[in-house]
Amino acid sequence: MSDPGDWLKVVDDEGTEWSLDAAFLRSNWACIWGAGCKGIEATPDETSILGCCSVGAELLDDDEAMRIAALAATIDHAHLQFADELAAGGPYVEPSFGDRRHTRVVDGACIFLNRKDFARGAGCALHAEAIRSGESITDWKPAICWQLPIRVERPAEGAATLRAWSRADWGPEGDTMAWCCTEQAEAHVGEVPVVVSLREELTALLGEDAYAAASRALADGGVSPA
Numbered sequence: 001m002s003d004p005g006d007w008l009k010v011v012d013d014e015g016t017e018w019s020l021d022a023a024f025l026r027s028n029w030a031c032i033w034g035a036g037c038k039g040i041e042a043t044p045d046e047t048s049i050l051g052c053c054s055v056g057a058e059l060l061d062d063d064e065a066m067r068i069a070a071l072a073a074t075i076d077h078a079h080l081q082f083a084d085e086l087a088a089g090g091p092y093v094e095p096s097f098g099d100r101r102h103t104r105v106v107d108g109a110c111i112f113l114n115r116k117d118f119a120r121g122a123g124c125a126l127h128a129e130a131i132r133s134g135e136s137i138t139d140w141k142p143a144i145c146w147q148l149p150i151r152v153e154r155p156a157e158g159a160a161t162l163r164a165w166s167r168a169d170w171g172p173e174g175d176t177m178a179w180c181c182t183e184q185a186e187a188h189v190g191e192v193p194v195v196v197s198l199r200e201e202l203t204a205l206l207g208e209d210a211y212a213a214a215s216r217a218l219a220d221g222g223v224s225p226a
């Protein structure tokens with residue numbers, strides 16, 4: 001849905017030059033989890049409401065694995081559908097996909113994803129706890145979870161690109177995915193452009209000043225600032 005080559009440049013407070021996919025930031029992509037998302041398995045599935053959690057959350061490194069484990073240990077078990085599995089003493093993370101590490105997958109999805117049959121409702125338990133605590137989801141969730149569908153790459157020291165995930169970014173698994181929401185018209189139904197709807201996430205990545213500069217530049221191109 002975005003037009004490759006429509007790049008907006010901003011520099012953050014640390015001197016990193018960001019190339020931003022302006023077409024994606026102007027687009028009205030929206031996460032439609034639970035409202036038509038077909039999941040990322042080979043078979044389209046709008047009813048299980050697993051979204052992109054069906055393979056667990058890939059963790060950046062040991063520090064992130066320890067941070068997520070420590071935060072999860074603070075959540076009241078009444079808010080965790082899979083509290084028994086966590087309490088059983090097994091690891092919160094497991095190696096998978098070669099040497100990459102993921103949150104544990106239980107019953108077909110991330111152990112932290114409460115399912116639609118959970119009495120307190122479906123959704124990410126880490127996300128819900130961040131909201132209950134009045135804290136940012138960027139502090140509570142694995143980076144890949146709060147960033148999706150934003151994809152950041154750092155090709156060189158002092159340079160970064162920010163764009164939408166594409167099917168190809170999922171690797172060989174991407175070829176068989178039933179759904180790549182950034183490429184589907186069904187998920188371009190947001191009431192505001194991505195630069196507005198993902199303000200918290202973009203600010204966490206770019207910093208306040210670079211986010212404001214990007215927002216202003218996009219507004220000059222016809223997108224209302226947040």
Ligand code: SF4
Pocket residue numbers: 030031032033037038039040050051052053148149181182187
């Ligand atoms: S980000 Fe995309 S794949 Fe993931 S839950 Fe939302 S719509 Fe579904």
